[in-house]
Amino acid sequence: MAAEGAAERDQMVLLKQGAEAKIYSGTFMGRPAIIKERFSKAYRHPDLDKSLTVQRTKAEVRSIMRCRMIGICTPAVYFVDMERHRIYMEHVAASITVREYIADLERSCSANHVSALRPLAEKIGATVGLMHSHNVIHGDLTTSNMLLSRLPKDGPDAGGDTLDGYRLVLIDFGLGYKEGLAEDKGVDLYVLERAFLSTHPNTEALFSVILEHYKLGYGKGAADVINKLEEIRMRGRKRTMVG
Amino acid sequence: MAIETFQNEIFPDSAISVALFESVANCNDLKKLAMTGELDATLLNPSMIVDTFQILVACNKALHLDRCKKRVTRTLHSEVIYNLSPSKNISDAFRKFGMGDKDTSVLLVQIHSLRKGTLSEVAEHVQGEMVDLSRLQEVSDVNKIKKIYKVQEAELRVSTLLDAIVSRMTSKEFVSF
Numbered sequence: 001m002a003a004e005g006a007a008e009r010d011q012m013v014l015l016k017q018g019a020e021a022k023i024y025s026g027t028f029m030g031r032p033a034i035i036k037e038r039f040s041k042a043y044r045h046p047d048l049d050k051s052l053t054v055q056r057t058k059a060e061v062r063s064i065m066r067c068r069m070i071g072i073c074t075p076a077v078y079f080v081d082m083e084r085h086r087i088y089m090e091h092v093a094a095s096i097t098v099r100e101y102i103a104d105l106e107r108s109c110s111a112n113h114v115s116a117l118r119p120l121a122e123k124i125g126a127t128v129g130l131m132h133s134h135n136v137i138h139g140d141l142t143t144s145n146m147l148l149s150r151l152p153k154d155g156p157d158a159g160g161d162t163l164d165g166y167r168l169v170l171i172d173f174g175l176g177y178k179e180g181l182a183e184d185k186g187v188d189l190y191v192l193e194r195a196f197l198s199t200h201p202n203t204e205a206l207f208s209v210i211l212e213h214y215k216l217g218y219g220k221g222a223a224d225v226i227n228k229l230e231e232i233r234m235r236g237r238k239r240t241m242v243g
Numbered sequence: 244m245a246i247e248t249f250q251n252e253i254f255p256d257s258a259i260s261v262a263l264f265e266s267v268a269n270c271n272d273l274k275k276l277a278m279t280g281e282l283d284a285t286l287l288n289p290s291m292i293v294d295t296f297q298i299l300v301a302c303n304k305a306l307h308l309d310r311c312k313k314r315v316t317r318t319l320h321s322e323v324i325y326n327l328s329p330s331k332n333i334s335d336a337f338r339k340f341g342m343g344d345k346d347t348s349v350l351l352v353q354i355h356s357l358r359k360g361t362l363s364e365v366a367e368h369v370q371g372e373m374v375d376l377s378r379l380q381e382v383s384d385v386n387k388i389k390k391i392y393k394v395q396e397a398e399l400r401v402s403t404l405l406d407a408i409v410s411r412m413t414s415k416e417f418v419s420f
Contacts, residue, residue, distance in 0.1 A: 029299040058417040065418045071397030076406035
């Protein structure tokens with residue numbers, strides 16, 4: 001089939017490989033694009049493998065769309081190829097991960113990097129709060145799955161939603177789903193807390209800023225989630241299923 | 244003022260040609276020709292298009308669905324109209340995104356093999372003035388587009404209208420807006 005010949009010729013460069021997908025950079029109709037391709041697992045029954053891959057690809061696009069429609073910046077989706085389990089999406093321009101951004105700040109101004117990071121922590125808290133208030137669970141909130149994209153200097157500055165010329169972009173909704181329970185939101189926050197504190201030691205003060213602004217972004221009902229978070233801290237991410 | 248042709252990385256054996264016409268006198272006849280299959284092109288309503296990229300996304304999806312035999316409409320070219328729409332209602336898509344009988348402008352789109360575009364032949368049927376594609380920005384009805392695609396202000400704070408639209412087009416099968 002012609003389409004398969006095309007696959008060999010389209011210019012895709014492997015950027016990363018995860019447990020269930022490969023990330024390539026390439027172009028889509030002339031635009032820089034990121035291509036996420038879920039591969040099949042030989043250890044699964046072929047029928048199950050196919051249906052899981054299709055379901056997860058759909059779920060990922062759904063979560064991206066839910067976030068984008070409530071005003072959380074996510075990459076635009078250009079094309080979904082269900083035959084090859086690929087999502088073609090916008091390559092977020094001029095961006096670094098939050099993880100790199102924090103590491104850079106720690107190096108350049110180690111003395112007061114915590115106060116320099118405050119605006120970022122506020123933005124992260126507000127964004128996750130907004131997302132949870134619409135019952136979207138990200139599933140893998142780490143500082144590597146958050147990008148800071150530098151906005152063009154004289155571009156259309158979107159009303160006050162910037163962070164010192166940067167915009168916070170959430171990526172990788174591969175484990176995302178919709179759920180209203182405080183338990184799932186609490187686990188989402190717990191994953192963020194663990195990721196934050198383990199990659200950036202001595203930032204406990206920053207995480208409490210995140211939580212403060214989470215409450216503001218979430219609005220009514222945030223207290224339930226924070227209470228759950230405390231319960232989850234005591235027992236870990238997995239719930240005890242005894243009795 | 245010419246036909247513009249675009250290439251597609253995913254289907255390198257094909258290309259997409261686009262031309263915009265204004266002051267068109269015979270939309271009614273053109274539509275009849277298209278419906279009988281005599282015009283090998285898609286006739287679009289230019290006021291629903293914000294950027295050529297929006298057309299290219301629809302064409303790419305049409306080519307993809309055509310090649311894996313999952314087309315929803317009768318022809319490759321009608322699939323382009325369907326793919327532009329955020330809804331799964333085919334007649335609704337034609338009403339909103341297809342050229343109307345009484346329109347005076349039309350956007351011609353042809354998906355063809357790499358070497359053999361015949362949009363100039365199709366264009367001969369149009370009694371109107373071919374204008375530059377950059378005119379699209381002036382012709383598009385932004386308020387109507389926002390309404391039809393249901394794009395709210397919250398999203399436009401973090402995204403361009405174009406990105407909001409193409410994301411809806413690509414995901415309409417499994418997301419409800």
